[in-house]
Amino acid sequence: xxxxxxxxxxxHRIERDKRVxxxxxxxxxxxxxxxxxxxxxxxEIKEKIDEVTKFWGGPFKTEIIEENWHKFVIxxxxxxxxxxxxxxxxLPVDQKIEEIRKKEERKLIIVxxxxxxxxxxxxxxxxxxxxxxxxxxxxxxxxxxDRFYMGKEISLRFSGAxxxxxxxxxxxxxxxx
Amino acid sequence: xxxxxxxxxxxHRIERDKRVxxxxxxxxxxxxxxxxxxxxxxxEIKEKIDEVTKFWGGPFKTEIIEENWHKFVIxxxxxxxxxxxxxxxxLPVDQKIEEIRKKEERKLIIVxxxxxxxxxxxxxxxxxxxxxxxxxxxxxxxxxxDRFYMGKEISLRFSGAxxxxxxxxxxxxxxxx
Numbered sequence: 015x016x017x018x019x020x021x022x023x024x025x026h027r028i029e030r031d032k033r034v035x036x037x038x039x040x041x042x043x044x045x046x047x048x049x050x051x052x053x054x055x056x057x058e059i060k061e062k063i064d065e066v067t068k069f070w071g072g073p074f075k076t077e078i079i080e081e082n083w084h085k086f087v088i089x090x091x092x093x094x095x096x097x098x099x100x101x102x103x104x105l106p107v108d109q110k111i112e113e114i115r116k117k118e119e120r121k122l123i124i125v126x127x128x129x130x131x132x133x134x135x136x137x138x139x140x141x142x143x144x145x146x147x148x149x150x151x152x153x154x155x156x157x158x159x160d161r162f163y164m165g166k167e168i169s170l171r172f173s174g175a176x177x178x179x180x181x182x183x184x185x186x187x188x189x190x191x
Numbered sequence: 192x193x194x195x196x197x198x199x200x201x202x203h204r205i206e207r208d209k210r211v212x213x214x215x216x217x218x219x220x221x222x223x224x225x226x227x228x229x230x231x232x233x234x235e236i237k238e239k240i241d242e243v244t245k246f247w248g249g250p251f252k253t254e255i256i257e258e259n260w261h262k263f264v265i266x267x268x269x270x271x272x273x274x275x276x277x278x279x280x281x282l283p284v285d286q287k288i289e290e291i292r293k294k295e296e297r298k299l300i301i302v303x304x305x306x307x308x309x310x311x312x313x314x315x316x317x318x319x320x321x322x323x324x325x326x327x328x329x330x331x332x333x334x335x336x337d338r339f340y341m342g343k344e345i346s347l348r349f350s351g352a353x354x355x356x357x358x359x360x361x362x363x364x365x366x367x368x
Contacts, residue, residue, distance in 0.1 A: 033211050037327035044324035066325055103356055103363040108345065135361050145345050146356035147221035148243055150214035153333035156326075157345075160334055168285065168322050168334075179280055179323035184312050186280040 017163070018120045021050040021155065024083050024134075025127035028056060037152045038125055039063040039076065045159040046167035047123075049075025053083045071172025087122070087137060095120045097138045100154045101130070104141030111161045114140060123158065125151045194340070195297045198227040198332065201260050201311075202304035205233060214329045215302055216240040216253065222336040223344035224300075226252025230260045248349025264299070264314060272297045274315045277331045278307070281318030288338045291317060300335065302328045 021042045026035050035052065036059050042050045043063065052060060060076045067074045079086055087097060096119045114121070124134065135141055144154040159167060180187035198219045203212050212229065213236050219227045220240065229237060237253045244251045256263055264274060273296045291298070301311065312318055321331040336344060357364040 031210065033208065034214065037211065037329060040324075040326040041330045044322050044326040045330075070324055103359060105358050105360055106345065108342070109358075132362070135363075138361075141359075141361060143356075143358055145221050145347070146358055147217075147247055147347075147349070149217040149221040150329050150333070152214060152327050152329040153218045153222075156330035156333050157337055160337070165285070168283065170322070170324075172324070179320075181282050181286075181320055181323055182280060182318075183282055184315075184318060185309070186312075 017115070019047045019159070019162070020120065020122050021047050022083065022086065022122055022124045023050060023052050023055070024124060025130055026053060026055050027127060028054075031127055032056060032059065034127070034152065035059055036062055038155060040066060041152055041156050041159075043067060043072075043074040044167075044170075045156060046163055046170050047074070047159065049077065051086065052076070052078045054078075054080065069176050071175030073173065084133070087124070090122050091137070095122055096140070097122050097124060098140045098142055098158075099124045099126075099130075099134055099138035100144065100151065100158060101126070101135070101141050102143050102146050102148060103135075104143040107142050107144050107158055107161050110140055110142055115162055123155065125155050127151070194292070196224045196336070196339070197297065197299050198224050199260065199263065199299055199301045200227060200229050200232070201301060202307060203230060203232050204304060205231075208304055209233060209236065211304070211329065212236055213239055215332060217243060218329055218333050218336075220244060220251040221347075222333060223340055223347050224251070224336065226254065228263065229253070229255045231255075231257065246353050248352030250350065261310070264301070267299050268314070272299055273317070274299050274301060275317045275319055275335075276301045276303075276307075276311055276315035277321065277328065277335060278303070278312070278318050279320050279323050279325060280312075281320040284319050284321050284335055284338050287317055287319055292339055300332065302332050304328070
């Protein structure tokens, strides 16, 4: 229960952030997250990720929420979930990750595009930075999850995959199942 | 010398990959890479990253190469550099990272967009995967560098920064220097 993580992607800008938001979703899936919630996002992004899950295995839940994400976050807290907001202004991940890992509650990791409202810093249980430098919410999410799962997500197995890759020194080895 | 890393970003598609390629550059800088080479990329991407370096510190080198990147890679090898190609088909990072870290030579990490030519798998000294799942070259680069630098890049200090963030539990603390 305590390692049950969901991601909430906020601040998506139609068209402009299409590929970045898709990468956020794919990283969430590949690194062991249970599911992702998109806010006001193109349907094709959800479909693209569902396709990957169908092909490469799951389970991985995707959902577009149309409502105000503030309400979503408040409901999450009301149901005793923990909010972790990834931001370059927060406390270093290595300082807080053990504490977060120990929490029994479900965790919602919030990943924003460029700017997020100040209220989010207040409502979050943790504001966590992956370096205090500007870089990428995709990288931040990957490093956070890698720290949280202590590197184990890297060899995660997925159920119902149609294809599996056999790691190889040179070239591509794929087996169908 | 042995931890001198450069990144080569290939397969960039004008307009479509603008933000993803920018993220690749920002991650390279934030995670301790010496510089990045872009191939046939919009000038504004290089400028955007140079601006970040001016503001948040460096050093970090950016260069757009117009030539065929194959020639660039061959020259790199001729000058006794090592090529590491990040791909979901490669050997797991944890299996090879120590060996790569021990190499005295300069390293070129190649990060491609969707498909790369088969020749690259052959010319690379290492084809390395960060999970064998489809996700993001941005996340792959971040995890590779994190493993390579053993998590130390997370608290890297940059020279000549105009602004520095003081990590904080809630809100934003910035000091000008």
